[in-house]
Amino acid sequence: MSHDHAATSRPLLSRAWRAFPYDPRLLxxxxxxxxxxxxxxxxxxxxxxxxxxxxxxxGAFNACACDSAYLLLAAQSPPSLILFHQADLREIARVPxxxxxxxxxxxxxxxxAGIDARGHLVRxxxxxxxxxxxxxxxxxxxxxxAAPNPPGFERLALAAAEDGDLVAFALSxxxxxxxxxxxxxxxxxxxxQVLKGARSTVVHLAFTPGAATLLAxxxxxxxxxxxxxxxxxxxxxxxxxxxxxxxxDPHHVLLADHKERLVCVDLRADAExxxxxxxxxxxxxxxxxxHARFDHLTLRDARTGAALRTADAPKFPNHxxxxxxxxxxxxxxxxxxRRWELTRPHQGPHPQGRGARVARRAPT
Numbered sequence: 001m002s003h004d005h006a007a008t009s010r011p012l013l014s015r016a017w018r019a020f021p022y023d024p025r026l027l028x029x030x031x032x033x034x035x036x037x038x039x040x041x042x043x044x045x046x047x048x049x050x051x052x053x054x055x056x057x058x059g060a061f062n063a064c065a066c067d068s069a070y071l072l073l074a075a076q077s078p079p080s081l082i083l084f085h086q087a088d089l090r091e092i093a094r095v096p097x098x099x100x101x102x103x104x105x106x107x108x109x110x111x112x113a114g115i116d117a118r119g120h121l122v123r124x125x126x127x128x129x130x131x132x133x134x135x136x137x138x139x140x141x142x143x144x145x146a147a148p149n150p151p152g153f154e155r156l157a158l159a160a161a162e163d164g165d166l167v168a169f170a171l172s173x174x175x176x177x178x179x180x181x182x183x184x185x186x187x188x189x190x191x192x193q194v195l196k197g198a199r200s201t202v203v204h205l206a207f208t209p210g211a212a213t214l215l216a217x218x219x220x221x222x223x224x225x226x227x228x229x230x231x232x233x234x235x236x237x238x239x240x241x242x243x244x245x246x247x248x249d250p251h252h253v254l255l256a257d258h259k260e261r262l263v264c265v266d267l268r269a270d271a272e273x274x275x276x277x278x279x280x281x282x283x284x285x286x287x288x289x290x291h292a293r294f295d296h297l298t299l300r301d302a303r304t305g306a307a308l309r310t311a312d313a314p315k316f317p318n319h320x321x322x323x324x325x326x327x328x329x330x331x332x333x334x335x336x337x338r339r340w341e342l343t344r345p346h347q348g349p350h351p352q353g354r355g356a357r358v359a360r361r362a363p364t
Contacts, residue, residue: 027337029321029328030066031086036060042073044089054089063104065112067208070126072112076100079116081124083132095132097122102156107186109164115156122171123186126172137251157202159210164194168214170202181205181216195225197232208247215253217242222255224267235265245291246284248302254289256282262291264305273280274305283322288342290327292317294324300343311340 028035033054034045042061043053043134060076071084078099084090101114101122112124113179127133157170170181179202181195195214204217205239215235222236222244225283236242240259247253248264252273256262262278265271288304295316299309315331327340 012165013167018039027319027321027328027330028064028066029323030071031068031069033069033086033089034328035064036071037064042075044071044084053257054146055084055091060100063101063114065106067106067110070110072104072106072124074101074104074114082122083126083127083130090129090323093132095134097134098136101156102123103169105158105160105167107160107164107167108162111164113158113160113167113184113186115158115169115171117264121167121184134240135189139191155201155203157205157216158204159200159207159214161207163211166207166211168205168207170198170205170216172201175202175226176200179218183227193228195232197223203241206244206247208250208253208267212242212251213253214279214346215244215247217244217255224253225266233270235267235270236263243282245255245282245289248284252303254284256301262289264302276300279318280341281320283320283327285324288322290320290322290340290342292320297327297340300326309342313338 013217015218027150029047032047034047034072036043039060041056041058043052043056056163062076063199064225065072071086073080073082079100081095081097082091083093085092097116098116101116104112104114107113110126114122116122120138122134122136124304125133155172160167165185165187167184167186168181169184170179172179178196179198181202182191182197183193183195185192189275198216200218200220202216202218206215211227212226214227221234223232224235225232235257236257236261238257240257243256245254245256248324251267253265253267255265256278258277261275262282263275264273266273277293281295282289282291284302287302289300291298295313297313297317298307299310300307313329317329317331318329319330324343327342328337329340
């Protein structure tokens with residue numbers, strides 16, 4: 001197993017970070033571009049040479065999403081959508097909105113979905129002529145669920161199955177006894193189902209491949225619903241708070257108790273396949289996962305938990321992004337992002353990784 005004493009050899013984007021006070025999690029890694037967006041503006045950098053921005057604009061930006069061909073930015077003032085070609089970062093459309101979007105996800109087949117400040121679900125379709133076609137639905141029947149700004153509103157969670165149709169959202173109020181999760185059909189523009197079982201704020205939603213299961217993370221537990229009619233079941237009870245790292249396939253998902261452990265769960269058996277000590281962020285790409293334990297980083301085989309490579313970050317990692325053979329590491333300073341090259345082969349660690357515990361029953 002390889003270890004990098006200086007995995008983060010040089011800072012990336014450090015000038016841009018210091019000129020942009022913002023939440024450091026607001027970073028999107030598109031195919032060829034790094035997108036920084038915040039309440040102060042947006043900048044897009046070449047991923048391979050991010051010294052100077054290839055595009056930038058001042059103003060508040062709320063969301064960003066992309067597919068393999070297009071990049072879509074949502075501006076707040078004035079409310080609008082900006083569409084770019086991924087190949088050359090050419091701006092090809094700018095469309096005004098009735099209200100700014102609170103969230104935006106890629107839904108598949110050239111469609112995006114978001115919820116705006118009026119409580120409308122908005123479908124954005126890229127046409128063959130490379131224009132943006134907008135449709136929205138006032139969720140009046142679900143006003144108590146979907147209005148983003150009633151007194152006591154706390155958080156929006158939004159996810160898409162990337163089949164061009166199914167999206168899920170949850171809008172949580174403070175101290176709510178339960179939080180419904182709404183499944184919505186973009187093609188029919190109507191609510192398909194309301195899922196119950198979340199007992200506190202829903203922080204994150206995610207579908208497994210094929211939309212066989214919907215996952216949710218609240219402040220205390222990770223939940224799963226087998227679609228279309230399954231009941232909520234608990235996958236992880238967290239001592240700190242749970243995180244949905246990603247799905248390996250329709251039956252295996254990675255979860256984290258942010259300050260305790262990283263876990264692979266078999267959804268069919270409701271059992272933990274492996275776990276490792278964990279404290280900080282994690283990121284999944286394909287069948288490899290990078291995660292932190294304080295300032296120590298580990299690259300693992302996501303199937304077995306085997307450690308492939310380790311490194312020491314110069315400061316406590318705040319956020320991780322993983323794509324191909326590169327990981328981006330944002331430090332706790334919030335203004336420096338560094339690259340970790342993941343190209344060296346491992347040297348045959350223990351098949352389950354050091355300290356792994358396997359076949360543990362998930363909580364019921």
